[in-house]
Amino acid sequence: MRIFSLFFSALSVLLIQCKPSPYVGNRYEPLVLDRSFSQVTPPPQPDYSLDACWAALPWKKDMADSLPLKGMHDGQAKAQADVFYVHPTIYLNAPPKQGYYWNADVNDATMNASVEGSAILNQASVFNESCRVFAPRYRQAHIYSFYTPDRASGEAALELAYQDVKAAFLYFVKQHNQNRPFILAGHSQGTRHAGKLLREIIWPDSSLRKRLVSAYLVGMPVAPGLLEIPLCNTPGETGCFTSWGTYRKGFFPANFYTAGYDRSLSVNPLTWTTDSAYVHRSQNKGGIIWRFDKVIEGINGAGLKAGMLWIEKPRVPGRMFIRMDNYHVADYNLFWFNIRENVRRQVENHLQRNL
Numbered sequence: 637m638r639i640f641s642l643f644f645s646a647l648s649v650l651l652i653q654c655k656p657s658p659y660v661g662n663r664y665e666p667l668v669l670d671r672s673f674s675q676v677t678p679p680p681q682p683d684y685s686l687d688a689c690w691a692a693l694p695w696k697k698d699m700a701d702s703l704p705l706k707g708m709h710d711g712q713a714k715a716q717a718d719v720f721y722v723h724p725t726i727y728l729n730a731p732p733k734q735g736y737y738w739n740a741d742v743n744d745a746t747m748n749a750s751v752e753g754s755a756i757l758n759q760a761s762v763f764n765e766s767c768r769v770f771a772p773r774y775r776q777a778h779i780y781s782f783y784t785p786d787r788a789s790g791e792a793a794l795e796l797a798y799q800d801v802k803a804a805f806l807y808f809v810k811q812h813n814q815n816r817p818f819i820l821a822g823h824s825q826g827t828r829h830a831g832k833l834l835r836e837i838i839w840p841d842s843s844l845r846k847r848l849v850s851a852y853l854v855g856m857p858v859a860p861g862l863l864e865i866p867l868c869n870t871p872g873e874t875g876c877f878t879s880w881g882t883y884r885k886g887f888f889p890a891n892f893y894t895a896g897y898d899r900s901l902s903v904n905p906l907t908w909t910t911d912s913a914y915v916h917r918s919q920n921k922g923g924i925i926w927r928f929d930k931v932i933e934g935i936n937g938a939g940l941k942a943g944m945l946w947i948e949k950p951r952v953p954g955r956m957f958i959r960m961d962n963y964h965v966a967d968y969n970l971f972w973f974n975i976r977e978n979v980r981r982q983v984e985n986h987l988q989r990n991l
Contacts (some may be wrong), residue, residue, distance in 0.1 A: 663784055666783045669737050673789035678829050679741035679775050682800055682953040684807040689742055690815060691723065691756050694768035699756040700975075703766060704924050704931050704972075711765045717817040717849055717983045719767040720808055722801055722826030722833075722857065723755035727778045738793035739775040742800075746838045748773065759823055762975050766983040767819055770812060771775060772804030776825060795829065801829040801882065809844070817986050820977065821852040827879070828856055831863065834877070839864050849986045851877035852975075857900035857943065867901045872981030873910040873987065878903040880945040882970060883964035885914075887946075889962070900943035905971040908978055914939030917951070922973035923966075936970060 682689040692700035700721075701710050705837045726742040726747065740747050751773070760771050777793035784790045820838065822830035831853050838844045843856065858879045868876035883889070892898055906915040915946045916937050923935035936947045947963060949955050950970060968975065 637718055666780045666894050667728070667778075669731070669778060669780045669784070669789075671737055672786060673738050673792040676737045676964055678739055678796055679736045680743070682742045682773060682775070682804070683770060684804045685811075688809055689773050689804075690771060691751055691773050692721070692760050692769045692771035694718075694770070699769060700760040700769040701927060702757050703764075705717060705953040709765055711764075712768045715766055715768050715983075716987060717767045717819065718793045718808075718813055719760075719769055719819040719979075720830075721760045721763065721769060721771045721775070722822035722830045723759070723771060723776075723778055724822075724824035724826050725779050725782075726750045726754060727776050728924065731778075738781060738789060739796050740778070742775060743775040755823065755826075758924065758972075760821075761928075762968060762972055763819065763821065763979055765976055766980045772801065772809050774800035774804065775943055782825075794825075797825070798829045798832055802833060803824075805833055805837065814849075815843075815847065815988070817849050817983065819852065819982070821848045822854065824855040824964065827853045831855075831856070831858065834865065835863055839924045846990075849874050850982050853877050854877040855881055855964055857896040858902075859883065859896055859899055860901060867910065868903055868908060869910050872985050874982050874986045875906070876909070878905070880905060880940075881943075882945045882947055882967050884963070885939070885941075885946040885948050886959045887961040888922075888942075897943045902940050902943055902945060904938055904945065905974050905978075906938050906941050912940045914946070917948070920971065920974065921977060923950065923970040924972045925950075925969065931973070933973075939970075940967065951972065953976050 687693055687696060692698045703710060718968060723777050731737045732744060756771055760769050763769055775797055777797045781790040781793040820834060830851065834851055838848055851865065863877065866876045868878045881897065889895060889897060901911055904915060906919045914937060917934040918934060920934050922931045922933045924931055936950045938945055938947045949958055963970065
């Protein structure tokens with residue numbers, strides 16, 4: 637029995653209900669949706685004036701308030717900055733009985749619980765020391781949107797999702813942010829939408845651009861020239877973006893070149909630089925596993941390789957059983973304390989610069 641316990645402990649760092657990367661070649665077989673986007677009715681549009689349409693808000697108790705260790709501090713009540721966080725794809729399974737195929741319903745209680753218990757808990761919480769956390773629910777596109785040969789349907793579903801994220805952000809700016817500094821953050825599908833938001837809404841607006849502390853565009857390749865904002869290259873640097881996608885050291889995805897990982901702009905979250913040297917695990921201040929209740933310092937090292945972030949096998953109980961090549965679901969978890977520290981530095985530096 638002990639050996640099985642170790643096995644499932646090892647998997648807990650990975651299986652946090654986020655999603656497989658859309659850039660893993662033939663290693664993942666998505667559920668096929670058998671109707672085109674034009675043949676189905678989309679879910680009802682969210683109303684962002686309602687707290688129920690947000691997975692996290694600073695004035696309500698939610699998973700973004702979570703802390704993995706006793707004695708840690710949730711600083712949202714006094715934070716001088718905000719974060720607008722966009723969660724990854726959690727819509728992986730067969731469409732529910734009401735028939736919404738390509739996009740999830742923000743009123744689906746089961747889906748909302750999955751979002752909150754995975755991405756909001758493991759990712760959005762990293763910002764709660766230095767920022768008030770705002771995380772909208774949105775009609776996320778089904779995972780098949782990334783894989784389908786029916787590109788018109790896939791793009792339509794992703795565009796519907798983006799329009800929700802855009803509406804939520806504009807509401808956040810007008811009603812909640814009150815001209816405060818803010819961080820933009822996302823993961824996977826959330827990064828796709830956050831990047832488009834940055835490109836189309838934030839960067840062209842001088843007021844928003846000035847207040848943007850930084851952007852965390854994690855778990856999705858960012859091609860050179862896609863964004864005008866520069867790539868971060870020093871710890872605590874502001875006015876820039878960071879990005880990485882985590883893989884096993886020595887592994888190249890099957891569609892490495894066509895997916896764009898070979899050209900992706902990436903930063904090492906252990907050093908916050910673009911230096912390609914492999915960094916020893918002693919520089920990892922702590923990753924989070926189990927059910928957000930176990931911290932492991934020095935869980936893994938990391939180094940940049942051709943647009944990817946390579947790591948050795950994480951040092952978790954039962955690590956001998958891990959056979960993962962793609963650590964996409966743990967992009968935040970494996971570097972949680974380094975991210976938290978860098979966010980704190982960035983907010984402090986931004987505030988000092990703008991006194």
